Amino acid sequence: MSETRKEFFSRLAREHYTILVPDMCPIQFHLLAKVVELDGYKLKVISPLGREAKDCGLSFVHNDSCYPVVILAGTFINELRSGNYDLNKTAVLITQTGGGCRASNYLSLFKKAFAKEYPNVPIISFNFSGLEKSRSLPLTLSRARMMFAGLCYGDMLMNLVLQSEPYHSKEAVDAALNDCLAYLDAQIGKRSFLKRKKNYAYIVSRFKDLTPPAKRKPLVGIVGEIYVKYSPYANNHLADFLVKEGCEVVYPSLMEFAQYFIYNSLEDHRRYGKNKKSYLIWKLAFNYTFRICKEAEDALKGTGFRPYEDFHDVIEAGKKVISTGVKMGEGWLIPAEMVEFTSKDVKNIVVVQPFGCLPNHIVGKGMIRPVKELNPEANIVPIDFDASSTSVNQENRLKLMLANLN
Numbered sequence: 001m002s003e004t005r006k007e008f009f010s011r012l013a014r015e016h017y018t019i020l021v022p023d024m025c026p027i028q029f030h031l032l033a034k035v036v037e038l039d040g041y042k043l044k045v046i047s048p049l050g051r052e053a054k055d056c057g058l059s060f061v062h063n064d065s066c067y068p069v070v071i072l073a074g075t076f077i078n079e080l081r082s083g084n085y086d087l088n089k090t091a092v093l094i095t096q097t098g099g100g101c102r103a104s105n106y107l108s109l110f111k112k113a114f115a116k117e118y119p120n121v122p123i124i125s126f127n128f129s130g131l132e133k134s135r136s137l138p139l140t141l142s143r144a145r146m147m148f149a150g151l152c153y154g155d156m157l158m159n160l161v162l163q164s165e166p167y168h169s170k171e172a173v174d175a176a177l178n179d180c181l182a183y184l185d186a187q188i189g190k191r192s193f194l195k196r197k198k199n200y201a202y203i204v205s206r207f208k209d210l211t212p213p214a215k216r217k218p219l220v221g222i223v224g225e226i227y228v229k230y231s232p233y234a235n236n237h238l239a240d241f242l243v244k245e246g247c248e249v250v251y252p253s254l255m256e257f258a259q260y261f262i263y264n265s266l267e268d269h270r271r272y273g274k275n276k277k278s279y280l281i282w283k284l285a286f287n288y289t290f291r292i293c294k295e296a297e298d299a300l301k302g303t304g305f306r307p308y309e310d311f312h313d314v315i316e317a318g319k320k321v322i323s324t325g326v327k328m329g330e331g332w333l334i335p336a337e338m339v340e341f342t343s344k345d346v347k348n349i350v351v352v353q354p355f356g357c358l359p360n361h362i363v364g365k366g367m368i369r370p371v372k373e374l375n376p377e378a379n380i381v382p383i384d385f386d387a388s389s390t391s392v393n394q395e396n397r398l399k400l401m402l403a404n405l406n
């Protein structure tokens with residue numbers, strides 16, 4: 001008889017399995033991984049280098065599939081091949097958002113890719129959509145609160161790093177980031193980790209000497225498909241390139257994507273009567289995210305650092321150009337972020353477009369014109385990413401956008 005979910009995860013914890021996680025958002029994932037480790041597993045956030053993981057992905061996944069699945073499969077298999085792991089005590093973890101997009105089917109694709117070489121390596125899902133019930137990572141309320149706190153701190157750190165690195169030395173920024181991570185790591189699992197105001201205050205004070213000047217470099221927002229948008233490996237270190245070219249990079253928070261996901265669950269209820277049982281939980285979670293985001297915003301008041309956009313404003317911005325019923329892939333969130341950025345001070349935008357991603361070509365590249373009609377100053381460039389393209393092509397297109405910076 002196959003193991004139940006409880007038996008399966010108890011075994012993984014008891015046997016101290018190593019769980020591999022791709023480094024989509026390196027700072028946030030570092031903290032989230034530490035929270036998951038409280039249950040006895042060992043998490044390893046993988047940061048591939050060079051072309052190997054991309055080539056490996058292409059040999060396992062059909063090249064008509066979307067770029068994120070090619071790169072994720074390649075990242076895992078390349079890592080498993082490294083010989084650094086006991087393959088009887090190693091698992092991989094992927095996130096699934098649910099919905100109709102291909103991301104919901106990554107897991108079955110990985111199962112096929114692993115079947116021949118790695119039949120003993122379990123594939124674990126992290127999702128809130130009731131997918132893969134027997135293999136989805138269990139989450140208690142207390143762990144969920146810790147994860148939300150980790151996400152908030154990670155977002156705040158990413159924001160401060162992005163705002164300080166164009167104006168200060170890499171050594172100074174890295175030192176502040178590492179001090180903050182060490183400070184937070186030491187509190188994971190303790191009640192003090194949930195004392196957000198105190199922890200925000202520490203982070204802000206550690207970055208005090210790295211405040212950006214009043215006169216900023218040109219701001220360039222990055223929006224698009226979530227994995228390629230954030231992962232430095234997937235986007236050929238796009239943020240580093242833009243900083244080197246004299247820009248300040250602005251990313252939406254990862255929390256914003258979580259809020260988008262929760263908002264869509266509420267919309268499904270409003271439009272189609274779905275999620276009747278879970279509606280109240282989603283509603284409470286939605287309000288909770290605003291409360292904790294507001295604390296982060298308050299912590300940055302008067303510091304010279306810009307806070308993230310308020311998600312209420314992002315929703316309203318999106319409604320000017322698209323229906324919030326459009327939620328395949330990143331759906332309405334991409335145009336909403338473009339409108340919100342360009343109506344404020346972020347007039348330059350890169351839209352990352354993974355090869356093979358139909359939703360993002362419609363809601364990303366396809367929505368540039370309506371966004372520009374609303375904000376004619378907007379300087380937006382869509383950039384395609386695929387496993388065989390080189391960064392040179394992308395950089396040439398980026399330079400066209402950089403020649404017209406606002």
Ligand code: SF4
Pocket residue numbers: 066067068101102103104225328329330354356357358359360
């Ligand atoms: S949003 Fe695009 S890249 Fe992501 S799973 Fe869907 S098709 Fe693939």
